[in-house]
Amino acid sequence: MATDYASAVRAGTMAAGRLHRELGMRELVETHGGNIDVFGAISELGLPLMLRPLKGLLGAYLPSPVPGLLITTERRMSIQRFTAAHELGHYTMRHLPSLDDESILRRMPTSPEPTGLFQETEADAFAVAFMMPKWLILAHAARQGWQVNDFRRQNVVYQLSLRLGASYEATCRTLQRYALIDDSTPIALLDTKPKPPKPLKVDLLQDYQPENYHGDVWLLTAKDAGTRIDGSRDDTFVLRLNEHAGGGYVWDFDQLEASGFAILRDRRENADHEAIGGPVVRRVTAAVGDARWGHVTIAERRPWAPEPAHASLDIDFDVTGPEQKGLSRAERRLRFEEA
Numbered sequence: 001m002a003t004d005y006a007s008a009v010r011a012g013t014m015a016a017g018r019l020h021r022e023l024g025m026r027e028l029v030e031t032h033g034g035n036i037d038v039f040g041a042i043s044e045l046g047l048p049l050m051l052r053p054l055k056g057l058l059g060a061y062l063p064s065p066v067p068g069l070l071i072t073t074e075r076r077m078s079i080q081r082f083t084a085a086h087e088l089g090h091y092t093m094r095h096l097p098s099l100d101d102e103s104i105l106r107r108m109p110t111s112p113e114p115t116g117l118f119q120e121t122e123a124d125a126f127a128v129a130f131m132m133p134k135w136l137i138l139a140h141a142a143r144q145g146w147q148v149n150d151f152r153r154q155n156v157v158y159q160l161s162l163r164l165g166a167s168y169e170a171t172c173r174t175l176q177r178y179a180l181i182d183d184s185t186p187i188a189l190l191d192t193k194p195k196p197p198k199p200l201k202v203d204l205l206q207d208y209q210p211e212n213y214h215g216d217v218w219l220l221t222a223k224d225a226g227t228r229i230d231g232s233r234d235d236t237f238v239l240r241l242n243e244h245a246g247g248g249y250v251w252d253f254d255q256l257e258a259s260g261f262a263i264l265r266d267r268r269e270n271a272d273h274e275a276i277g278g279p280v281v282r283r284v285t286a287a288v289g290d291a292r293w294g295h296v297t298i299a300e301r302r303p304w305a306p307e308p309a310h311a312s313l314d315i316d317f318d319v320t321g322p323e324q325k326g327l328s329r330a331e332r333r334l335r336f337e338e339a
Contacts, residue, residue, distance in 0.1 A: 001095070001119055008118040012125025015092050019130065029136060032316070033143075033227030035165040036131050038084045039323065040330040042069065047091060049084070049331070051323050058105075059083040061090035061098045076214075077232050077322035078167040079105065082127055089126030095119045105170075132164050132174045140164070144223050151181050154189055158197045162216055165230055168197045204238050208265055208285055225313050232321040233288050237261070241300070241313065243268065243282040248302045249310045251282050256298055259317075260291030293318040293333070 002008035020026055023041055042049050048068035054060075058079065060070040069087040071080055083104065090098050096119065107124050140163050141147075150156045161171035172186045181189075190196070201217040215234030222241060231237075243251055245268070257263060265285035295316050299309035320329055327335075 001093075002122060003118065005118065005121060008121035009125040011093070012089060012122040012127075013129040015089065015122075016126045016129035016133070019088075019092055020133065026133075026135060030139065034316075035163060035228075035230055036133070036136065037230075037330060038081045038088065038131055038165075039328040041130075042084060042088055043328065043330045043334055047088070049328055051080075051325055051328065053325065057099055057101055059087045059100050061087045061095065061100075063091075063095070063097055067091055071323065073323060073325050075322070078161075078165060078170070080321075080323050081165050082131060082167070082170060085127035085131045086123045088130065089123035090119070092126065093119075093122055095123065098123070128170075128174055128177065132166055132171070134178045134180075136164065137175070137178065137180065143227070148180055151175050152185055152188070154192075154196050155200050155203070157189055158200045159219055161197075162218055162231075163227075201236075205236065205285065206265075210236065220313070220315070222311065222313060224315065226315075228316040229319070230321065231288070231317070231319040233319060235288055235319060236264075237286045239282070239284045239286065239298070239313075241282045241284075241298075241311075242279045243300060244310060245280050247310075248304075249300050250303060251284075251298060251300045252303075253284060253298060255296050256284075256286060259294055259296045260289050261286045261296075262289035288319045291317070292320050 002011050019041070023044060025036055025041070029036065039049070048066065049071065050068070051071050051073050053074050054070065054072040058072050058075065062068050062070070069084065069091065071084050071087065075083075083100065086100060086104050087098070098119070104120070104124065107120065137160065140160055144159075146156055146160075157171055157175070158168055161168045164171060166174070169190060172189045175181045176183060176186050198213050201213050204217045204219055215232060215236060218229065218231065218235060218237045220237055220239045241251055243249065253263060253266070263284060263286050265283070267283045269281040269283055295314070298313040300311040301307070301309045318329065323329060
């Protein structure tokens with residue numbers, strides 16, 4: 001174990017990189033999109049993990065008699081994922097037993113801890129580097145067309161956090177750690193009233209008001225084609241797609257509904273208010289409804305013509321989060337596929 005803070009951060013970061021390479025995580029994400037599947041990695045390693053409604057704890061690492069992890073079911077998915085990555089760090093670095101509470105969420109490795117708990121610093125650094133590596137942030141930025149300056153915008157950071165599977169605050173702190181934003185920017189991103197990300201959700205949903213704003217709101221565009229969405233049962237999706245209505249093309253959302261999603265709003269907006277017969281923007285708001293996991297294709301075509309689609313949006317999705325009591329979703333899917 002490291003004996004100083006800088007060495008602990010370096011050791012945790014390097015251990016995360018080694019595990020990425022061992023599991024082929026970068027190649028997998030670059031091929032299929034999405035985030036780092038923390039629970040999937042734990043399953044692939046054959047590491048026992050159980051989810052329980054823990055009281056006063058977010059997670060635990062128990063190295064004996066057989067190494068295993070415990071994760072709470074009492075928190076939202078982004079916190080479950082970060083906790084699982086932290087406990088995976090303890091396992092990977094062969095640490096002593098650890099019972100981890102809310103403090104792991106406040107100990108992002110950006111400044112030395114006065115306690116000298118370098119085992120925890122190593123696990124913190126591992127969790128950040130494993131779940132939110134810089135190459136993954138840059139890959140999402142390239143796909144979406146975001147520039148570094150765009151990371152100063154709350155709406156961009158929020159959508160990035162959803163694609164990383166991390167909390168909004170953790171994403172802000174990680175951008176700071178990687179020097180993608182300066183040290184003063186997190187204050188502007190975090191210390192506003194009302195506190196984000198709720199106002200960002202309200203802005204995306206426009207005049208639609210859900211029962212509450214506990215769930216996340218995803219903005220999906222053509223740039224998300226071919227990616228993987230890892231969401232929760234109370235999430236909402238806003239699809240914003242250019243539609244070539246002047247040529248008779250319309251987006252067909254039948255497969256979206258067939259997959260279990262419930263369409264809440266369906267509107268068209270002029271992409272160019274001065275053009276006549278030009279493209280419009282189709283804006284569809286959908287709730288998870290009965291959807292669970294699978295693949296959906298949304299196609300833009302002429303309804304009367306059998307010709308190939310003018311454009312399509314293909315997405316793999318799992319909207320069954322957060323993790324529930326028992327086995328993880330990744331382990332359940334693996335057993336289902338093997339059955």
